[in-house]
Amino acid sequence: MKLVIERREISSRLFRFSAPLVSIAVALFVAGFLLLAGDINPLAAYQEIIVESLGSRYGLSETLVKTTPLIFAGLGVSLAFRMQIWNIGAEGQLYMGAMGATWVALFSGIQNHWLMLTAMFLAAFMCGGVWAGVAGFLRARWQVNEVIVTLLMNYIAILWIDYLVYGPWKDPRGFNFPYTAVFADTARFAEYFNTRLHSGFFLALACALILFLFIERTIWGYEIKVIGSNPKAAQYAGMQTGMAIFGVLFLSGAIAGLAGFSEVAGLQHRLQHGISPGYGYTAIIIAWLAKRSAIGVVIVSFLLGVLFVGGESLQLTWQLPVAFVYAFQGLILFFLLASDFFIIYRPRLIRR
Amino acid sequence: MLQIENIRKTFPGVVALDAVSFSVKEGEIHTLLGENGAGKSTLMNVLTGLYHPDRGSIRLAGEEVHFTSPRDSLSRGIGMVHQHFMLVPAHSVFENILLALDGVPNFFKRREWKAKIQALIDEFQLDLDLDTPVWKLSIGAQQWIELIKLLMRDCRLLILDEPTAVLTPQEANRLFDVLRRLKEQGKSIIFISHKMREVMAISDRVTILKKGRSIDTLARGEFDEARLASLMIGHDRIPEWQKNLQMSDEIVLTIDNLSVRNDRGLADLDKFNLTLKKGEILGIAGVAGNGQKALAEVLTGLRNATQGRILARGEDITNSNARRSYIAGIAHIPEDLKAIGIAPDMSVDENLIMKSFKNGAFRTWIFQDKRAIRRNAEEKIEQFAIKSGPDGTPVRYLSGGNIQKVIIARELSEEPSVLVALYPTRGLDIGSAEYVHKVIADGADQGMSTILIAEDLDELLKLSDRIAVMFRGRLIGYADPRSTTREEIGLMMSGENRNAGSAA
Ligand SMILES: Nc1ncnc2c1ncn2[C@@H]1O[C@H](COP(=O)(O)OP(=O)(O)OP(=O)(O)O)[C@@H](O)[C@H]1O
Numbered sequence: 113m114k115l116v117i118e119r120r121e122i123s124s125r126l127f128r129f130s131a132p133l134v135s136i137a138v139a140l141f142v143a144g145f146l147l148l149a150g151d152i153n154p155l156a157a158y159q160e161i162i163v164e165s166l167g168s169r170y171g172l173s174e175t176l177v178k179t180t181p182l183i184f185a186g187l188g189v190s191l192a193f194r195m196q197i198w199n200i201g202a203e204g205q206l207y208m209g210a211m212g213a214t215w216v217a218l219f220s221g222i223q224n225h226w227l228m229l230t231a232m233f234l235a236a237f238m239c240g241g242v243w244a245g246v247a248g249f250l251r252a253r254w255q256v257n258e259v260i261v262t263l264l265m266n267y268i269a270i271l272w273i274d275y276l277v278y279g280p281w282k283d284p285r286g287f288n289f290p291y292t293a294v295f296a297d298t299a300r301f302a303e304y305f306n307t308r309l310h311s312g313f314f315l316a317l318a319c320a321l322i323l324f325l326f327i328e329r330t331i332w333g334y335e336i337k338v339i340g341s342n343p344k345a346a347q348y349a350g351m352q353t354g355m356a357i358f359g360v361l362f363l364s365g366a367i368a369g370l371a372g373f374s375e376v377a378g379l380q381h382r383l384q385h386g387i388s389p390g391y392g393y394t395a396i397i398i399a400w401l402a403k404r405s406a407i408g409v410v411i412v413s414f415l416l417g418v419l420f421v422g423g424e425s426l427q428l429t430w431q432l433p434v435a436f437v438y439a440f441q442g443l444i445l446f447f448l449l450a451s452d453f454f455i456i457y458r459p460r461l462i463r464r
Numbered sequence: 465m466l467q468i469e470n471i472r473k474t475f476p477g478v479v480a481l482d483a484v485s486f487s488v489k490e491g492e493i494h495t496l497l498g499e500n501g502a503g504k505s506t507l508m509n510v511l512t513g514l515y516h517p518d519r520g521s522i523r524l525a526g527e528e529v530h531f532t533s534p535r536d537s538l539s540r541g542i543g544m545v546h547q548h549f550m551l552v553p554a555h556s557v558f559e560n561i562l563l564a565l566d567g568v569p570n571f572f573k574r575r576e577w578k579a580k581i582q583a584l585i586d587e588f589q590l591d592l593d594l595d596t597p598v599w600k601l602s603i604g605a606q607q608w609i610e611l612i613k614l615l616m617r618d619c620r621l622l623i624l625d626e627p628t629a630v631l632t633p634q635e636a637n638r639l640f641d642v643l644r645r646l647k648e649q650g651k652s653i654i655f656i657s658h659k660m661r662e663v664m665a666i667s668d669r670v671t672i673l674k675k676g677r678s679i680d681t682l683a684r685g686e687f688d689e690a691r692l693a694s695l696m697i698g699h700d701r702i703p704e705w706q707k708n709l710q711m712s713d714e715i716v717l718t719i720d721n722l723s724v725r726n727d728r729g730l731a732d733l734d735k736f737n738l739t740l741k742k743g744e745i746l747g748i749a750g751v752a753g754n755g756q757k758a759l760a761e762v763l764t765g766l767r768n769a770t771q772g773r774i775l776a777r778g779e780d781i782t783n784s785n786a787r788r789s790y791i792a793g794i795a796h797i798p799e800d801l802k803a804i805g806i807a808p809d810m811s812v813d814e815n816l817i818m819k820s821f822k823n824g825a826f827r828t829w830i831f832q833d834k835r836a837i838r839r840n841a842e843e844k845i846e847q848f849a850i851k852s853g854p855d856g857t858p859v860r861y862l863s864g865g866n867i868q869k870v871i872i873a874r875e876l877s878e879e880p881s882v883l884v885a886l887y888p889t890r891g892l893d894i895g896s897a898e899y900v901h902k903v904i905a906d907g908a909d910q911g912m913s914t915i916l917i918a919e920d921l922d923e924l925l926k927l928s929d930r931i932a933v934m935f936r937g938r939l940i941g942y943a944d945p946r947s948t949t950r951e952e953i954g955l956m957m958s959g960e961n962r963n964a965g966s967a968a
Pocket residue numbers: 475476478479480498499500501502503504505506507547851852853861862863864865866891
C-alpha cells in the first residue's frame with residue numbers, strides 16, 4: 113500500500129462549492145478542542161452562538177450591524193482579487209474612510225442631512241481610495257509589491273487615527289477619552305426597528321449589487337477579468353494594465369473606506385481609538401471564502417457576523433477572550449487553504 | 465510494446481475520445497493524424513496518466529498498466545513533450561533540465577551533471593547553451609530542452625505532440641535526424657503533426673483519428689498524402705478559394721530604415737525597408753530568427769524601434785502601442801499564442817471580443833451586450849469550425865488548433881486594413897489551414913493587405929503576390945512567386961541576391 117497525491121484532471125464542482133462549508137465545519141470541530149481546553153462545553157457554546165446571534169430580533173439586528181462593515185471591506189478586497197491583486201490593507205482603508213467622513217461631519221458645517229451624508233460618503237470614498245491608490249500607483253509604476261505596501265499602510269493609518277483622537281480631534285468635553293466629539297444628527301444614519309440596525313446595511317447590499325453588475329456586465333469588469341486571467345494578453349489586446357491596476361486598487365480601497373463611513377455615521381457617531389476590531393483583516397478571509405462573487409461576499413460576511421456577535425456573548429457568559437474569535441477565523445482560513453489543495457489534488461491509496 | 469484498446473474519455477459535455485485502439489511496436493515511429501480536436505493530445509494524456517480513461521485498457525509489454533500520473537508513466541519509460549511546455553523562464557537551461565531529473569542528490573556535483581547533459585547535446589548535435597536563461601530562448605530551442613529531459617531519463621517510448629509546429633524547417637529536419645537515431649537505438653516514438661510532408665517523411669505507421677475514434681492504421685507503403693488526407697477528412701469539405709492577382713499601386717505601409725535592438729543589444733532588424741501595397745499579400749521568407757518576429761512585434765507596437773520609421777498611409781505610427789496601431793488598422797496573429805493571445809480562464813465568447821469589446825456592437829454605454837457577444841461567437845464558431853465544447857467552456861480546455869482558430873477569428877473579424885500574420889496556420893489541420901488561406905485571400909480581394917510571415921515555402925508561394933526575403937534583419941530583395949523557384953528563394957534566404965529587387 114502506498115499513498116500518492118495526484119492531480120485531479122477536473123476539479124469537482126460539488127467539491128468547489130462545498131469546500132468553504134466543509135472548512136467552516138472542520139474549523140468548528142477543531143475550535144471545539146480550544147473550548148474544551150477552557151473548560152467550556154463546545155456544543156453549548158455553539159448553541160449559544162446561534163441563539164444569541166440569530167435567535168432574537170435584537171440578536172439578528174446585532175449580527176446585521178456586524179455584517180455591514182464586513183460586506184464593504186469584503187467587497188473591496190474581493191474586487192482586487194478579481195484581478196489577482198492582493199489588497200491586504202482594507203483595515204487601514206477603513207480607518208482612513210472613517211477619518212474622511214468624520215472630518216466632514218465635524219468641520220464642514222453642512223446643515224442639510226442628505227448633503228451632509230453625501231459629502232461624508234464622498235470623503236470616505238476618496239480617503240480609502242487614495243490610501244489604496246498609493247499602493248496601486250507604486251505597483252503600476254515600479255512593480256512594487258502591493259501586498260507589502262497595503263499591509264504596512266494599515267499601521268500608518270491606525271496610528272494616524274490614534275494621533276487624531278488623542279490629539280487635535282479629541283473631544284474637549286470627553287474627559288480625556290480618545291474620541292472625537294459626537295456627530296450632530298444631520299451626520300447620522302437612520303436606525304430601524306428600535307435596534308442599532310442602520311442604513312449602512314442597506315447601503316452595503318446596494319454596493320454589492322452594483323459591484324456585481326460592474327464586474328459581470330460592464331466593459332470595465334470585462335477588462336478586469338481579462339487582466340486577472342492573463343495580463344500579457346490584456347496588454348497585447350491594447351488594454352492599459354497599469355491604469356487598470358491603479359484604478360482597481362483605488363476602487364477597492366474606496367469601497368473599504370465606505371466601511372469606515374458606515375461605522376461612524378451609523379453606529380459609533382464619532383471617531384475613536386480602535387473603531388474596527390479587525391474587520392479589514394476578516395475581509396481577506398471573506399474575499400477568499402466568497403471566491404469571486406459579490407453575492408458570496410454578502411453571504412460569508414453574514415456568517416462571520418454571526419461569529420462576531422456569538423463570540424461577544426461568549427465573552428460575557430464565559431469570559432472567553434475575543435482572541436477566540438480570531439483563532440476561529442484563523443482556523444477557517446487554514447482549512448480553506450488546505451481544501452484548495454484538495455480541490456486541485458487528490459490522495460489515493462494504491463496497492464502494489 | 466504498447467497496446468491501447470478501446471479507450472474512451474469524456475469531459476463534462478464533451479466526448480473527447482470515443483473508441484480508440486492502436487499499438488506501437490518496438491523501434492518504430494508511429495504517427496497520429498487527425499483534425500483539430502480529434503483527440504490526439506487527450507489520448508496522449510491518457511497514455512501518460514494525466515487523465516484516467518472512462519473505459520479501455522493500456523498494455524505495456526503485455527502487462528496491463530494503470531498510470532496515475534505522468535511521473536508514474538515516466539518511471540515506466542514513457543515520456544512526453546507537450547504541445548504547450550512548461551519551463552521556469554528565469555532559470556537556466558541546465559537548471560530546468562536538472563529540475564526534471566530524479567536521483568539528483570541534494571548536494572550534487574554541478575560540473576559532473578553538466579558534463580553528462582552536455583554529452584547528450586553533443587551526441588545529437590543540438591545547438592543549446594546550458595547557461596542561457598530559458599526566457600531568452602526561442603520556442604524551438606525550448607523544445608530541445610523538453611526533449612533532452614526525456615533523453616536523460618532514458619525513455620523507451622517518446623511522445624511528441626506537434627513538435628514541429630514550433631520548429632523551423634531546418635530545426636525540424638534536425639529533429640527528424642534525432643528521431644531516426646533514437647529509432648535505431650530501439651526506442652519507439654509517437655509523433656503528432658498536421659504537416660503531410662513530415663508525416664510522409666518519417667512515419668513507419670500512421671494511425672488516423674477522427675472525432676475521437678481510431679479509423680485506421682496504415683504501414684509505410686500503404687499510404688500516400690492523398691489517402692491520408694481523405695481518411696482524415698472523410699466527408700468534410702475542404703474550403704475552396706482562388707487567388708486573384710489584382711493589387712493596386714497604393715502603398716498602405718512603408719517601413720523606412722527600421723532598426724530594432726533586442727535585450728542582448730544585437731540588431732533584430734537592421735536598417736530594414738519594406739513597402740506594402742493595398743490588397744496585396746506580401747510573403748516574408750527567411751530562416752526563422754532572422755528578424756521576422758521582431759518585424760511583426762514592432763509593427764504591432766509590442767516592441768519599439770531604435771531607429772527609422774513606420775508609416776501607415778502616411779501616418780507615422782513608429783512608437784505607438786498595440787491599441788493605437790490597431791486603430792490604425794493592423795491586426796496581429798502572434799507566435800506565442802497561449803502566452804499572449806488568450807485569457808485562458810474566460811470563455812470563447814469573451815475571448816473573441818478581446819480587442820473589440822469597446823465597439824458599439826458589443827455594448828450599450830458601459831454595459832456589455834451579452835446577446836451580441838453570443839451571436840458573434842456563434843458566427844465565428846461556425847465559420848472557423850471551432851470545436852468549443854459546451855457554452856462557456858474556458859478557452860484553456862480547447863485543443864491547440866482550436867485555440868489558434870479563436871485567435872485568428874478574432875484578429876480577422878475587425879476587417880483590418882493590414883494583417884500581420886506570424887505563422888498563421890501552425891498547428892491547424894489541412895481543412896482549417898485552407899480556410900485561413902481562403903480568409904486571407906478573400907480579405908485581399910476586399911483590399912486588406914497582409915504581411916504573411918511563414919516558414920513553409922509552399923504556403924508562401926501559393927498565397928503571396930510578392931515575396932520579400934529577410935536575412936539577418938535586412939531585406940535581401942523581392943521575388944515574384946510566379947516566376948521564382950524554391951532554389952532562388954533558398955539562396956536569397958542565405959543572404960545572396962543575384963537580381964536585386966526583381967519584383968519590387
Ligand atoms: N480538460 C478538458 N476539459 C474539457 N474538454 C477538453 C479537455 N481537454 C480536451 N478537451 C476537448 O476534447 C477534444 C479533443 O481535444 P484534443 O486536445 O485531444 O485535440 P487534438 O486532437 O490534440 O487537437 P489539436 O490538433 O488541435 O491539438 C476537444 O474538443 C477539446 O475541447
